[in-house]
Every structure is written in structure tokens, then in C-alpha cells.
Amino acid sequence: MRVVLRAEPLWGETFTGLRMRQFDRLLKVVRERGGDGPGGGRPWCLPLADRVLLVAVYYRTNLTMRQLAPLFNISPATVCRVVQRLRPLPAIEPASRSADAVERLWIVDGTLIPVRDRKVGASSRTYRFSANVQVIIDADTKLVIAAARPVPGNTADARAWRDSGLAEVSAGVTVLADGAYLNTGLVIPHRKRPGRALLPGEEADNAEHRKVRARVEHAFARMKHYKIPRDCRQRGTGLHHAVQAVAHMHNLTLAA
Known part of the structure; x- marks a missing residue:
């Protein structure tokens, strides 16, 4: 075979x-x-x-x-x-910081991956034991820039971002995120305030923000063509190595 x-x-x-x-x-x-x-x-x-x-x-x-x-x-x-x-060897290449990196736009989001190892995951909003994996992609190419180590699935995205070390990777680069990343320094949508609706310009900004940020969801969908992020049976660091390898193979399919 x-x-x-x-x-x-x-x-x-x-x-x-x-x-x-x-x-x-x-x-x-x-x-x-x-x-x-x-x-x-x-x-x-x-x-x-x-x-x-x-x-x-x-x-x-x-x-x-x-x-x-x-x-x-x-x-x-x-x-x-x-x-x-x-399993550690096919990991994604370290992110390269070219001279024009500060002019690029990156997007971050977290995805929940079901796991069997109770030491890695936690019961999350999906009512399954899962792990939260933070991933940064390039908005133009949809290539994965970096993927953080998994944290329990009940960890808020903002906290997972602060503990992931990805802030150092993206230093000096504009990074888009959704509203769950409040007070992280990332570019998030305008929020409604009590008693005050969004201004017309803010509504337009949010619409454009959603349109661009959707690209990270598309990247997650492509990465989950690989079945391992849908139900990981690996224990310990196995999930981390699997995500790193899948991110590398995802990049290969887009770049080559």
C-alpha cells in the first residue's frame, strides 16, 4: 500500500x-x-x-x-x-520577520480541538473536553505564521493570548482579532456602549473588520481537512506537535 x-x-x-x-x-x-x-x-x-x-x-x-x-x-x-x-520534526518553520513585516496585516483567533487527555483539555462551551489553540495567520496569503501551545478549552481567548507568547512574535505588526481579545492591544471591532448605538462609521469599520477576519476561519477550515485536529487521541505534547505539523502542511499546500 x-x-x-x-x-x-x-x-x-x-x-x-x-x-x-x-x-x-x-x-x-x-x-x-x-x-x-x-x-x-x-x-x-x-x-x-x-x-x-x-x-x-x-x-x-x-x-x-x-x-x-x-x-x-x-x-x-x-x-x-x-x-x-x-512527530516533533514536521513542525511549522519559525516565523521570519522580513523588512516589510510591520506593513503586513496578521489575524489571530483560537480554535477548540477535542482531546482525550484530561490533563491537556477541559470541559468547554462545546460540552466536550477540548483544548484552545491560538493561531496567527497572514491576512494576504492565509499562511500560518505561528501556533501556540494548547491550553485548556475553558480558557478565555484573551488570557490564552497573553500566556501564549505570540505577542512577542507579532511585536510591531498590526494584528486583527475578535471582540474576545479586549484589552490585549489587538485591533478588535468597535463595541456598543450602554445607551449609545454604534456610529455609522463604526458600523462600516466593523463590517470591514469581519470581512477580513473571516480569513482566519477559512484557514481553520482548511487545517481541519486533516482529521487529527477534529479529535486528537495523542497525549501529552502530542496535540502541540500535531498542530505544528498540520500548520506546516497547510502552508505547503498554499505556497507550492
């Missing part, structure tokens, strides 16, 4: 969400980050390309280890070891 996935572009794109040249770029990043390991010890039963393919298929389909094992003709335990070993 793994040979078919690599040889047939249509099947590979269906199971990974990546075209062949995009997958090759992901493979190159993983190799440069030490995916082959330091050497010595028992060799892997799969070459690196197949191991990266396995991880990409896992994030795309969210199949269980038992379901993935027959596709690659290996045991479920080996699937688990491959995922555990490689």
Missing part, C-alpha cells in the same frame, strides 16, 4: 493532502532536522520517506495504529514508535 501511495500522485494526495513536490519538501525538512537519527542501534524497517508518509497519513486520516499498520505492512507498535519519533 505504501508503494501505491508514493507511486500514484492521486492516491498520495488523497491520503496526505500533499502533492508529490510538496511531500518532497516536507521530507527534506524532516531529514534536515535529524529524521534519520544519529545512527547505530537497530535500523528502522521502513525508509525515512515511508515513515514521513506514515505520519502524514496519520495526521490526515486520524486512523488508529491498528488501522495504519496493515497499510504499511508493519505492527501497530512500530507505527506508534514511528509517530512518537518523528
Whole structure:
């Protein structure tokens, strides 16, 4: 099955969400980050390309280890070891601050991801145990700039933003957010005051704000084409690594 996935572009794109040249770029990043390991010890039963393919298929389909094992003709335990070993390596590239970064417009929002690990998530407004993940995208390209570590799903967006460290990443850049980010220094819509309606100009500003800010929702929808952010079974730092990898693959599909 793994040979078919690599040889047939249509099947590979269906199971990974990546075209062949995009997958090759992901493979190159993983190799440069030490995916082959330091050497010595028992060799892997799969070459690196197949191991990266396995991880990409896992994030795309969210199949269980038992379901993935027959596709690659290996045991479920080996699937688990491959995922555990490689999951930090496909992470999104660090945000680059070019000279014109201060002239760009970024958008931030949080998304709730259902999790099974009770130490990572909390019961949230969706009545499920979930984690809140803060994500910044570029308003023009819709590329993910950065994704913060998950916090419990009952954490308010404003607090999650303050604790995420993303403020340092976006220093000097105009960042749009919704009304949940009050008193964070971000650009949020005009608010109605008791006894005072919004002025006509403020209504127009809010309409334009909503139109632009919707792009982050579109980015979330594209990222959730990968099934892992819909119901993450990984424990500990597994959700963080999954979000980082999905953000990287999302960027690859848009940029390449």
C-alpha cells in the first residue's frame, strides 16, 4: 500500500493532502532536522520517506495504529514508535520577520480541538473536553505564521493570548482579532456602549473588520481537512506537535 501511495500522485494526495513536490519538501525538512537519527542501534524497517508518509497519513486520516499498520505492512507498535519519533520534526518553520513585516496585516483567533487527555483539555462551551489553540495567520496569503501551545478549552481567548507568547512574535505588526481579545492591544471591532448605538462609521469599520477576519476561519477550515485536529487521541505534547505539523502542511499546500 505504501508503494501505491508514493507511486500514484492521486492516491498520495488523497491520503496526505500533499502533492508529490510538496511531500518532497516536507521530507527534506524532516531529514534536515535529524529524521534519520544519529545512527547505530537497530535500523528502522521502513525508509525515512515511508515513515514521513506514515505520519502524514496519520495526521490526515486520524486512523488508529491498528488501522495504519496493515497499510504499511508493519505492527501497530512500530507505527506508534514511528509517530512518537518523528512527530516533533514536521513542525511549522519559525516565523521570519522580513523588512516589510510591520506593513503586513496578521489575524489571530483560537480554535477548540477535542482531546482525550484530561490533563491537556477541559470541559468547554462545546460540552466536550477540548483544548484552545491560538493561531496567527497572514491576512494576504492565509499562511500560518505561528501556533501556540494548547491550553485548556475553558480558557478565555484573551488570557490564552497573553500566556501564549505570540505577542512577542507579532511585536510591531498590526494584528486583527475578535471582540474576545479586549484589552490585549489587538485591533478588535468597535463595541456598543450602554445607551449609545454604534456610529455609522463604526458600523462600516466593523463590517470591514469581519470581512477580513473571516480569513482566519477559512484557514481553520482548511487545517481541519486533516482529521487529527477534529479529535486528537495523542497525549501529552502530542496535540502541540500535531498542530505544528498540520500548520506546516497547510502552508505547503498554499505556497507550492
